[in-house]
Amino acid sequence: MKTKEVVLTGNQAIARGFYEAGGLVAASYPGSPTVDIMESIKRNYDEIYSEFSTNEKVALEVAIGASFAGARAMASMKHVGVNIAADPLMTFTQTKINGGFLLVTGDDPGMSSSQNEQDNRIIGKFANMAILDPSNSQEAKDFTKIAFSLSEEYSTPFMLRITSRLCHSRSKVKLEKREERDITGFNGDLSDYCMVPPNTYKKQYVMKDRIEKLKQAAENMDINILEEGNNKDVLIITSGLVYNNLKELGLDISIYKLGMVYPLPIEKIKQLAKEYSKVIVIEEMMPFIENELKINGIDCEGKKYFSFTGELSTEDIEKGLFSAGVIDKLKYKENDEVKTVQRLPMFCSGCPHRPVFDILKKSRKKVIGDIGCYSLAALYPLEVLDTIISMGASIGILKGMTKALNMKDKGEPLVAVIGDGTFFHSGMPGMVNMLHQMEDGENMTIIILNNGTTAMTGGQHTASSGSYAEEDDMNVNMVKLINSMGFDRVKVVDQFKYKEAKNIINEEIKYPGLSIVITTRPCALKFKIKETHFYVDPKICIGCRSCVKTNCPPILMKEYEGFDKLKSSINSDMCVGCSVCAQVCPVGAIKRSE
Template sequence: MTQKVLLTGNQAVARGFWEAGGVIAASYPGSPTVEILDSLKQYKEIHSKWSTNEKVALEIAIGGSFAGARSMVSMKHVGVNIASDPFMTFTQVKTKGGFLLVVGDDPGLSSSQNEQDTRFFSKFANCVVLEPADPQEAKDMVKDGLEISEKYHTPVILRLTSRLCHSRGLVELKDPVIKDIEGFVEDQARYCMLPPYANEQQYFMKERIEAVKEYSPQYHLNQYHQRKSDTLVITAGFCYSMLLELNPNISIFKLGMVYPLPIDKIKEISKKYKKVIVMEELLGFIEETLKLDNIEVIGKDIFPFTGEFTTDSIREGLEKAGVFLENSKKTGENIQVPNRTPMLCSGCPHRPIFHILKKAKALVVGDIGCYSLGILEPFEVLKTNISMGASLGIIQGMALAHKEANKVKPLVATIGDGTFFHSGLSGFVDIAETKENITIIVLDNRTTAMTGGQSTPTTAEFTKEESYTLSIASILKSFGIEDIQEVDQFDYKNARKVIREAMKKQGLSVIIATRPCALNFKIKEPYFYVDENICISCRSCIGVNCPPISMKHYGDKDKKNSYIDSTMCVGCSACSQVCPVNAIKRSPREKEGK
């Protein structure tokens, strides 16, 4: 009997790679694709690892493919920007072992700083893109993609979206196949992309895409559902699954391979309909391609160009096109969902740093990580947020512009340990000799916390579970940076003194905040409580924005005093150190269950 289990899209990708005889997998953590590599850890036959950044992860998978092993790299959409340098050259190479680039796009920016559409990389890189509609197809397309990669000697992009990554569906499990690994066979014309060889590969890429175009109409996950209707909807991915929820009485051509498109087949089918609608999230990738081939369609003039599609937005778009769905009611009517502002966890070591910087009225250049939440209330201390490691270049350019405009002021940048190794090293090399008044705070919490607590090169320093560890201070000293100080940010007064003094110095000052992530390392100390008879209701503790702290009435008191929920407090002490009257005290006993 065939076994079926509920899997998320991410878990299905991992399972599909194992079933397809995958050998090498690498990734850099980024939502929505983090769970793929986490899920691969259960398959001991697969060599899977977190890499320093997406570029390195892609290069590891390239090496596996060169040696004839089926290889996969996974990342979020903005990670493709980091990996595009080797990818745009690798796509010229005749792929040996099947190669899959799994990308999680993020319509609606659930956890991202932009909303780019990875499908456009396929045209740029002359490679195939598959787009699954549900977890079963996600698993199947991993195997399909690896086989297409080996047959046509091309890298294949498997494009997911946030909703598919995290949605669950029934997936049929199969036994794994075993693929022989030949090993690397020397062939400079194939693997060395210098002009004499690379020029010839331009023609190979064109021939390769033409060959895949002939295969595309036969791809089994391109599916045509014909009904008695004068309307055809062409769609792909999770949009198709949401369209089915509306049970529309219209014909649907669901694409599994979105590049190259089966143009001739679409032309043939489209002739049967008065109205042809393209439904796709983000940019009009399919729509534009069809219009260039003189296929009359509508799409982005009725559907949103941004954000994640819902059944309601799909219905509204179809209604704009004159397609009315019977027995279909809006799902979002009268549903009040309370807003929940993202906030740092209880005991987060970033909290004292933001509190100090806000009180100092510092101009702070931000970066990507948990500390991006410093942009939001109540801190609102980070003033820029662009991309991984960008704070180091931005602050340097800003300082030079201020100098030119005679508006010299102290500037501060923040960067985490994960981002430091991902994209910060080159920035530090460039800024090492600056003469401007710049302070950089490295928030070394020993983990890539924003994406679930994956390790960084400094993790072992705290856990002592691994022998390999790097010292950020030692690395920076090797760059020629001399003014480096390490602080425990939970020693609030000293941390404040060090930061404020650094802001007054000319030249570069680096402060490394050394407290580890309280959530990832399960750090708990005896909790704090408020002595309501001392508390003056000044709300200084509220300003640190820690989840356990609120205001409440004690007995018959006229006004509210501070209150700390002991079940949430992890004993970080930040609130007690900002209290001006010492009303917040540590419990003499540890929390029950510690």
Template sequence: MKVKMLTGNEAIARGFYEAGGHVAASYPGSPTVEMLETIKKQYPEIYAEFSVNEKVALEVGIGASMTGARTLVSMKHVGVNVAADPLMTFTETKTKGGFVLMSGDDPGMASSQNEQDNRIFAKFANMPVLDPADSQEAKDFTMIGLEISERFEAPVMLRITSRLCHSRTKVVLSDRTEVPIKGFVKSPSDYGMIPPNTFDKQFHMRQRIEKLQSALDDLNINRYEPYDGADTLIITSGLPYQNLRELAPKAAVYKLGIVYPLPLDALRALASKFNQVVVIEEMTGFIEDQLWLAGIPCVGKTAFPFTGELDIEEIETGLRMLGVEMANVFLQVAEEASASEVEPLTPVMGRLPMFCAGCPHRPVFDILKKSKKTVIGDIGCYSMGILYPLEVLDSIISMGASLGMVKGMKKAERLMGINQPLVAVIGDGTFYHSGMTGLLNLLHQSDPTDNITILILNNGTTAMTGGQPNASSSPYGDGSDMNVDLPKLIEVMGFESVKVVDQFDYKAAKKTMEDAFKHEGIDIIMTTRPCALRFKIKEPHFAVDPSICIACRTCVKTNCPPIHMKHYEGFDKQKSSIDPSMCVGCSVCSQVCPVGAIKRS
């Protein structure tokens, strides 16, 4: 028996491999990125791709599944919104090749713009939902998910939370079982989803959930853990189950592996033997609501937070409130420990993320900050431009939204009789993902005097998620096979011209941007510098000559990790300094320095 330490992401990739998986598609989004990367790196038997967006990834998956291939599509929770249109109709069809949709939910929003609970999405789409509690289950449930999908002809959601995606636990490995691809069989009434073909599909979706519900016992995916003399039954799943076990409650536990549909008859019978039923789940009361609807009284969100992760401490607090005894306690011990402290701890200075040393976004945001314009941001590393001390962006909503929003804002302002310059900032990856349609829409009913500047920060990669290739990567020597000429694409759409600028030529970039802000009409500017992190750019570092430095802080205000003010021997005033171990030699600080105090070493 081979056992290995795997993250949740790696375990899902492994499960798909062992189950004979054929096609995997994804769009990179934390916390799921490493899943598809693992498949690409380790399992050449599987066709895997990062598609242009989640909708396309899901559609690639639909095509593969209809052809009878075992299919895995992965995305972060908000990606399912992008893929929702094909998903809500695909789910009507009778799934052929096992289809698992991995949704990386993010309770606590460690790296997301919202906290949506995709278990609800799955129920909305009439899909069963599996909810693993460690890497072993992540692997097992991927395999079970494919089987459920084929047996009940339903797409299946594998919902996993960010903590488990990045948690490493032991996993038992097996060999791959080859499964033949069945091939596409024409059946227009099954695959052509227009009425009247859709009418009987409503019944299919309902019946498959009912069939699965009555077959849950055989699947061996839920587990009852009795406790002698207990008056409380706790129902839980996922990581909260593991946190609960650390507390060793004196209660019976029903550990769910599948959270939709629930084994309601079994739970009803069991619940009647206890004084209280407690539901512990992160985010919404998804399980709790289902129990109440089935006439099973329970306590959930009145005792446990509705937002954030449910750590050991939150569960301990809730259980104490409900009078459930625990063999292990953590809060009490911590409280005693802190009581022994003579002095309270000093609050620690925060540490916000920032652009890396050498980041090509830095000069752009320095220029934007000085311009004081209204700037609509988008999703990517440049989203950090909304944070202190840059505070350049005025809005961030969702992938590609900046280009649609800037138009609406402009049209509303024109109705008010104003035409101030508006700026939209979007990266290359996000532009391909869902910015192109918004840009195209700007051609429609545009007033030639509408003052809009669109900045496309082309750094040749999908940077925020770790530097995955995208349609712009090839010219940057990434070896990727997509080689889209972005300015040409935009010009073909019908825009007059795209100004291409090297933002590390600070003066030229500043002039191009300022001219655009002044110019009435739509100006599109594309910057060209690649991501310093992805392409590991490291040139000789820069250094400050304190005898020339006038301590004006213009360089410091570019907000670069290696640059800060410090005391030099022989100087009264603090002068700027550059940490040579962090500087990658981008030259922006030396270009903004008004006195030439910063030179390359």
């Protein structure tokens, strides 16, 4: 019977690999570039229990519990999500496992959708985890299955490290049948699962022993592949998607492509290195493989010729090899690159965040931002946010900044904004901490943008989504939750009632203490909100651009026949009828169509 082939993204291939491996429980928190792993499981594989958890730590713990019960389990998240999950992760890698366990991390070279560019191969080593690094969708599927087999053979969690480009790029994948697996149930020895001294002392040696055994096994692993060329001067060592970019150059050169990047087959590489005059490592971001080789006494070069940040394209690799003297001419030139028109990052039509940031911009107060769609408010043309660090950080930063300023009599009204998904993810601890050592006169305003979804990553649910969609099984009443924490001054506003919202927000900013404002409009894109569109009457419009300054995509200035001055206009196909533009117009030139 012929094997069926389909075209899959790297994310979809990992989901398929988990299915074929007999996976039972998968948990995640939505974060680009790995979102579609869980979305694909939810769409296609009913045999698997899957969830988007409250945050990455919880997702990891859900998967750990399933593994302890004997099920093959997977947690997936973007690279910075592993930071959130690090607390249980660093202890979990000490324990035995029952069912195979895989942690998928989506690294983001070039920071396409991230606040930093950390290299999670380093975290994998730090946590004493073996790390697999696929180079295409077929390998993403295969390596997922291999990881579960090795995880159970060596009783250790595995990391699958994938990058943004591979997450989203597509290639052919051969589909195979699912391997149905029973579970053993949890019958563990407490010394293997209760991580308290003196148990943990012994586990340090267990982890060391597991890595040593995997290092020996790596010497003969099929996923580490040597491609011999006729040029015996140089051996290139690489892994992941970089391998494909290197192959685009069509060089007759020896390449050792690593499938497992930690632990490395050191003895094999030592023997290979003796056969070549020079060893060059090509890898994106940190010199992880290069440093591992140097630690083990293998002379090599790498970051001397290749950037430590961003993606390494075929052109970048060619330039690096030219600088290293491996090739004597360049086939690609910089001016051969196709220049694309830059797109201005903007909120969607009808986005409920827009009126809030229009109000805050006009208030001229310092605003501490957080992670979500509303991070766009830091960029031109809004430029409202003054700081953005990490999920949930806005509330703690708000407190620390206020305390510091007040200590030197430099206090001023400060505002923090946070979305509902981010609030439930990691904002609640900071909110509870606000109760500690509060003082009268500390002027802080927290605005919770409750749009009912994790919008920036595709519209996954939050704990309050049920207030907007009856089919969602979570409907946490945010006002009751915050009141139960001990906060009394909580105002709820409909930001599409612009003048009313503006008055309330400005009133709370003036309040000499801590106040909380919760906005109530849902995400227009997720909930497909569309009302009768608005239009501009050019006879009334004075061209003041008040509507344009709300930065709504359908609105622009244009020439009307019979008028010398540019007037505002609204693209009726894009307008969803939110009415904010009409409310800020000082002369009533913007009207709702019949």
